[in-house]
Amino acid sequence: MEATYEGEKVAIRLPEKIYIENAQEVEKEIFAIELPEDYENVVLDASELRYISSLGLRIILKYIKKVNNKVIIDNVSDDEVFKIFVETGFSKMVNVRRKPDFVDVTGLQVLGKGAIGKVYKLNDEQVLKVYSDGRSREILEEELETFREVFAIGIPTMIPFRIVETNEGYGFVFEFVKSDLLANRISENPEKIPDYSKDMADLMKYLGNTELDTEVMSSVSKVMERDFDGIECLVSEKDAELIRSFIRATPEKNTCVHGDLHAGNIMLMDEKMLLIDMDDFGFGHPVWDMAQLTAVYQELINEEEIFRKMFSLPDELPYDAFVKNICHMTSELASGLFDRLKTEYFAGLSEENKNKCLELTKIYCDIIALRYDYRTIRGIEVNEEVMRAKKEVAEYYLSDMKKHEIAELPELFSAWNEI
Structure with missing residues (x-):
């Protein structure tokens, strides 16, 4: 029986059949496979499994208990075998996954x-x-x-x-539903920006008041901090720790954060907004979504020189075309949407508290911009010219962050609580 080791995962390929004639041998082999002390799970690869008897099921059950339920039965390609795992209750004990169709x-x-x-x-x-x-x-x-x-x-x-x-x-x-990107709809109907911005602000407030299961979902702040692992290639260790300190100072909330919110990640179906691209969805403070919008609709549009360096854009590439590719609309429309969105989202706040919220948003926008800068080179080799440009971008946003002290954050976050 073949076993492979991938980090903290152990993969074991099951034979074509597990029944009375080979059950004793299968049991002996599977229990003889050594498991690392820090293993997270054992994946039983069932891609070749075409038959399993009740005796075979008992062997699998016995093994599941041995490894404290850290088992995934994966790549089940035979319909009858999958049916057996479901009907016998295995799918309720462990994760049983079909082999994906090609x-x-x-x-x-x-x-x-x-x-x-x-x-x-x-x-x-x-x-x-x-x-x-x-x-x-x-x-x-x-x-x-x-x-x-x-x-x-x-x-x-x-x-x-x-x-x-x-x-x-x-x-x-x-x-396949009859729908369209919100960004496309705005481009076609710019006169509806007031309506769309209000609906978008209402959606953001709904996310910020809807609780998630924190045992199932991830903390956006913790994922964000993890994304800066290795940022020392662009900034000093002291500055890297400063970035992490700002992230750690974010009040943790168990409410929804999309993580990549903008009009290109919202669909309209019968004028109802639907979120798409949920890769970064998790729980945390709403400032992360507003900061993401600020990065896309304010920084990207207004800081051409910085973003050309960040994404290594050639001089001959028209910047308006680059912005439209990201925003799915012109710079003018994106700016207009964002201005109305801020008005709707912070409606009801005093001018002082609104300014505090915008100041806070800009701090976290700087963090997101720094992550963009690092993500474009993380894990790849780049030449000295590109690295120099990346460091200049990092220094630009760090200098903006350094205008603030972490001690200021509680007062700024208190203003957000009035929304």
């Missing part, structure tokens, strides 16, 4: 294309979003759980049907 996307109509993937039309009822950033199936499984948790508590979003494997990577299959 879809060849060659020749399929492309409905949309973004920085991390494409959306294909499968048929009149389904679309397929394929990730091109090397996203593993395990990550998509975690994201699927996020979708289900978010959908269960009433957050307006589209839930994927299943995970599939394609010749371009893994992806999700979604229902």
Whole structure:
């Protein structure tokens, strides 16, 4: 029986059959496999399993108990075997996952294309979003759980049907609904910006007042801090710790944060807003979503020189075209949307408290901009010219952050509590 070790995961490939004739041998082999002290789970790969008897099930059950339920039964490709795992209750004890269907996307109509993937039309009822950033199936499984948790508590979003494997990577299959990006609708109907900005502000407030299961979802602040691992290649150790200190000073809340909120990640279906691209969804303080919007609709638009350095944009590339590719609308429309959105979101606050909230937002926008800067080079080798430009961008946003003291944050966050 073949076993492979990938970090804290142990993968064991099950044989084609587990029944009376080989049960004793299978049991002996599987229990003889050594497990690292720090292992997180054991994946039983059932891609070749075509039959399992009741005796075989008892062996698996015995092994599950041995490893304290840290088992995933994965890649079940035989329908009858999957049915057995479900009907005998195994799927209630451990995670039992089917082998993803394979879809060849060659020749399929492309409905949309973004920085991390494409959306294909499968048929009149389904679309397929394929990730091109090397996203593993395990990550998509975690994201699927996020979708289900978010959908269960009433957050307006589209839930994927299943995970599939394609010749371009893994992806999700979604229902094909008659909808459009909010950003596209704004471009077509700029006169409706007042209405759309109010609806968007209401959606943000709904997220900020809806609680999540913190045992299932991730803390946005903790994920953000983790994203700065290795940032010392751009900044000093002292400055890296300063960034982390600001993140740690964020009051933790168990309410929803989208994590990548802008009009390009909101769909309109019968004028109802639906959130998409839930990769960064988690719990935390609402300032993270407002800071993300500030980064996209304020910094990106107003700081051309900085963002050209951040993304290594060639001089011949028209900046307006770059902004439109990110925002899915012109700079003018994006700025107009953001101005109205801020007015709607902070409505009811005194001018003093509104200014405190905007000041706080800018601090966290600086953090998000620094993360953008680092993400574009994380894990890859770049030449000296690119690294120099990245360091200049980092210094620009650090100098802005350093205008503030962490001791100021409680007072600024107290203003946010009035929303």
